[in-house]
Amino acid sequence: MELAEGKQKFIEAWGRIGSEWGINRTMAQVHALLLISPDALTTEEVMDELNISRGNANMTLRDLINWGLVEKQHKPGERKEYFAADKDIWNVARQVAKERKKRELEPMLKVLKELSTVEGDQNDKAYATFNKSVTDINKLANNADRMIDTMLKAEESWFWGSVLKIFK
Amino acid sequence: MELAEGKQKFIEAWGRIGSEWGINRTMAQVHALLLISPDALTTEEVMDELNISRGNANMTLRDLINWGLVEKQHKPGERKEYFAADKDIWNVARQVAKERKKRELEPMLKVLKELSTVEGDQNDKAYATFNKSVTDINKLANNADRMIDTMLKAEESWFWGSVLKIFK
DNA sequence: CTAAACTTTCAAATATTATTGAAAATAAAA
DNA sequence: TTTTATTTTCAATAATATTTGAAAGTTTAG
Numbered sequence: 001m002e003l004a005e006g007k008q009k010f011i012e013a014w015g016r017i018g019s020e021w022g023i024n025r026t027m028a029q030v031h032a033l034l035l036i037s038p039d040a041l042t043t044e045e046v047m048d049e050l051n052i053s054r055g056n057a058n059m060t061l062r063d064l065i066n067w068g069l070v071e072k073q074h075k076p077g078e079r080k081e082y083f084a085a086d087k088d089i090w091n092v093a094r095q096v097a098k099e100r101k102k103r104e105l106e107p108m109l110k111v112l113k114e115l116s117t118v119e120g121d122q123n124d125k126a127y128a129t130f131n132k133s134v135t136d137i138n139k140l141a142n143n144a145d146r147m148i149d150t151m152l153k154a155e156e157s158w159f160w161g162s163v164l165k166i167f168k
Numbered sequence: 169m170e171l172a173e174g175k176q177k178f179i180e181a182w183g184r185i186g187s188e189w190g191i192n193r194t195m196a197q198v199h200a201l202l203l204i205s206p207d208a209l210t211t212e213e214v215m216d217e218l219n220i221s222r223g224n225a226n227m228t229l230r231d232l233i234n235w236g237l238v239e240k241q242h243k244p245g246e247r248k249e250y251f252a253a254d255k256d257i258w259n260v261a262r263q264v265a266k267e268r269k270k271r272e273l274e275p276m277l278k279v280l281k282e283l284s285t286v287e288g289d290q291n292d293k294a295y296a297t298f299n300k301s302v303t304d305i306n307k308l309a310n311n312a313d314r315m316i317d318t319m320l321k322a323e324e325s326w327f328w329g330s331v332l333k334i335f336k
Numbered sequence: 337c338t339a340a341a342c343t344t345t346c347a348a349a350t351a352t353t354a355t356t357g358a359a360a361a362t363a364a365a366a
Numbered sequence: 367t368t369t370t371a372t373t374t375t376c377a378a379t380a381a382t383a384t385t386t387g388a389a390a391g392t393t394t395a396g
């Protein structure tokens with residue numbers, strides 16, 4: 001396969017994965033494009049490569065910056081803004097985990113905590129079933145939360161090395 | 169908080185989480201409803217509780233069955249079908265992981281494998297950058313794949329015990 | 337200051353996804 | 367077989383999400 005074709009396929013695949021995970025397809029595609037670009041790109045270049053409008057490119061790049069996946073750069077003597085993705089995939093994974101934890105897991109934990117204060121009679125089947133599910137999900141979510149905290153602190157080497165052996 | 173209010177909040181929260189993860193909101197809500205129902209419910213009951221149409225309830229229940237999260241039951245002497253969710257939350261987590269692995273991770277691994285065969289000159293910056301990103305994502309995805317395999321085989325207690333220790 | 341280069345905004349248009357509801361299909365009972 | 371209860375399908379509709387593009391905003395240079 002030629003590089004040009006590979007690039008296209010990569011952008012397409014990353015976009016598909018993104019939408020399966022609730023991330024806007026275009027955002028994932030812009031991220032993909034920046035991941036495989038050796039140099040930072042301007043808004044115009046992103047627009048041209050992906051055939052998207054200026055407004056879309058601008059908003060999408062801002063979102064990627066808010067996710068901590070892309071940074072704005074300036075070239076001396078130039079007025080245009082350039083955009084570059086963090087190419088360290090371990091950082092990308094951590095950053096995504098961090099944001100989703102903040103945006104989704106934490107609000108969920110708050111609700112579950114509240115729901116586990118609902119009182120009732122354990123002899124009431126409706127209450128007992130509700131309470132068990134809420135309590136169990138609460139435990140699972142807390143474990144996931146702690147796991148993510150640990151992952152966020154972990155070194156890259158962790159992932160590429162030791163864990164794999166332990167997880168046999 | 170009263171049980172009735174708690175139920176509503178739980179269904180709402182589970183629906184929200186679902187849509188953030190690319191799962192249809194209604195599907196997540198039906199799942200939530202079944203999780204907190206002590207008894208199996210009929211299509212009519214689901215329709216009434218969530219104010220959804222018969223067609224929607226039917227399709228959603230079928231999807232939940234395809235995800236392995238809900239099963240059809242029959243009561244002796246009755247013609248109606250009843251639906252019940254697997255209440256073991258660890259099973260639920262495993263089932264979701266298993267399905268997403270099959271539907272998303274595995275196709276992604278296939279594409280990445282193909283993309284890592286793209287040939288080129290490492291002195292060509294465009295090629296080198298493409299290749300590094302693809303290779304790194306490939307490694308990460310393979311690690312995730314193996315980790316999920318381990319999770320699928322694991323007992324709940326074992327999984328969290330080891331993971332939390334390992335991630336320290 | 338004004339003009340030019342560039343970025344941001346957001347209402348309107350488009351595209352995508354979810355839902356309805358009534359008809360068709362199926363299956364058990366009479 | 368015919369009737370009745372129940373489930374399934376799917377074209378039409380509604381709801382949501384994304385994208386556009388042109389106007390407004392901002393910043394720098396002259």
